[in-house]
Amino acid sequence: MASTSRLLFASSFSHPSLSITTGSDATRDLWLKNRKVPKEHCSKISMQHNWKHSYKCIDGGSTRDKSRGKFYINATSSQSHESQPQSFWKSTKDIMHTLQKFVMSYYLITMLMSIISSSLLAVENLSDISPKFFVGLLKFIIPITFMYFYAVGINQVTDLEIDKINKPYRPLASGKISYKTGVIFTISCSVMSFGLAWMTRSKPLLWCLILYFAAITCYSINLPLLRWKKSTILTLISNIPSMLLTSNVAPFLHMKTYVLKKTTIFPRPIVFTIAVMSFYYLVIMLLKDIPDIEGDKAAGLQTLSVRLGPKRVFWLCVSLLEMAYGIAVIMGATSPFLWSKFFTVLAHSIMAFVFYYRANSVDPEIKDVSQSFYMFIFQMMT
Known part of the structure; x- marks a missing residue:
């Protein structure tokens, strides 16, 4: 009776019982019979089999070791708290990976390489390559990258039904990102791009963003006189000049006039x-x-x-x-x-x-x- 009372006292603080990790039902019944545990408590008790082939009776927050005859309090609550940071970081990692798939594409690397090479064409002598040069380059790359995120986002938002056929693996088409989230993220990227460019006060950068934004919006948005992707001619008119501007012409002018303060040649x-x-x-x-x-x-x-x-x-x-x-x-x-x-x-x-x-x-x-x-x-x- 004392053993049963102690067991009931321990079980009053218990969490849901653990599953049987090893051993058969017959082994468990024999163990319970030898321990004289009442049947009404058997449903709350589960068994663990350790490497010494001894058994532990686990009733949520309490443990009784057959070989030692002692009770232990399980650290279920502390383990739960320890798993929370791991779960948080795992969720954060999944979210960042999904956003990366939403905004990143093969063209981004090509665009950045073109921007860097076109910026270097503005250099006339080795003294032009200085910390000021690299800071000016970053002032161009960061706003352009956010505007590129806008271009990728608006294309996926407006092409949701098409992507379900052509590219069902995309986060928006597959449902990993909701439509509302995609719209908010896309608009936020455009606002961030214009905000950073306004702080920079670089005219080539500002004009580049305005023209690129207008071209991509006209290409994607399904409104009267827009949705230029329906026509091959309008697609070429809206995309080729904007790609040349953002990747080649604008970075050259930005570095030449804004950073290096030289005449445009x-x-x-x-x-x-x-x-x-x-x-x-x-x-x-x-x-x-x-x-x-x-x-x-x-x-x-x-x-x-x-x-x-x-x-x-x-x-x-x-x-x-x-x-x-x-x-x-x-x-x-x-x-x-x-x-x-x-x-x-x-x-x-x-x-x-x-x-x-x-x-x-x-x-x-x-x-x-x-x-x-x-x-x-x-x-x-x-």
């Missing part, structure tokens, strides 16, 4: 960059629609891939990019510097050969294959 390298990258951006905007034909047809978007078919658009893109490499080789050959002439001609000749070789192994009518080739274009750009 477009040297041969920046003209060469703009010419070649125009072909790249044109190919990207045409090629990106090939893997998305199914969803675009369902949404009624008359892209060039829908109208002409994937094969024609694919080989049109291949021809355009080979033409760009040809222009690069010609401009490199006319360079007054021998090292520039040698490097430019050799590098672009190799890239043209690799690109054409890879293109011949692609079947554009297979979605995964055309998507892989689309990613290969970005690898060549970086």
Whole structure:
């Protein structure tokens, strides 16, 4: 009776009982019978089998060890408190990972690399590369990155039904992020971008953000006279100039006039960059629609891939990019510097050969294959 009373006293502080970790029901019944535990308490008691093959009777917050005949108070409450920080960090990690998938894409790295290289073209001598240069570069990159997050977000928010067909793995299309959360996050990124640019007071940066915001909004928003992605011509008009502006022209002007305080002169390298990258951006905007034909047809978007078919658009893109490499080789050959002439001609000749070789192994009518080739274009750009 004393043993039973103590057991009932301990069980009054208990949490839900633990499950049986090892041992059979027959072993448990035999153990309870030898311990003379009343049947009405058996449902509250569970067994644990340790490595010495002895058993513990666990009734929530109390433990009785058969081999030692002593009671122990389980640290269930403390374990729960210890698991809370782990659960918090795990939830935070999941949220950050989902947001990363929502805003990050393959183009971000390419855009940042283009911004850095175009900014370096504004340097006239080694003394221009100073802490002031890197601070000015960050003042451009951070607002542009937030505006890029806006562009990615508004595209997913307005293309929710299309993404359920073409890209069901995206957080918004898969339901990992609610529609309301996506809208709030997207608007917040645009406000943050303009706010940082206003604090910077850089005219090239401000004009770049305004034009980029207008182009992306007109391209995505489904309002009268907008939703330019329905037309291939309007898609090219809204995207190619904005991509050239944000990745090449604006960072060059920002570093030249705002950071280095020098007169605006477009040297041969920046003209060469703009010419070649125009072909790249044109190919990207045409090629990106090939893997998305199914969803675009369902949404009624008359892209060039829908109208002409994937094969024609694919080989049109291949021809355009080979033409760009040809222009690069010609401009490199006319360079007054021998090292520039040698490097430019050799590098672009190799890239043209690799690109054409890879293109011949692609079947554009297979979605995964055309998507892989689309990613290969970005690898060549970086």
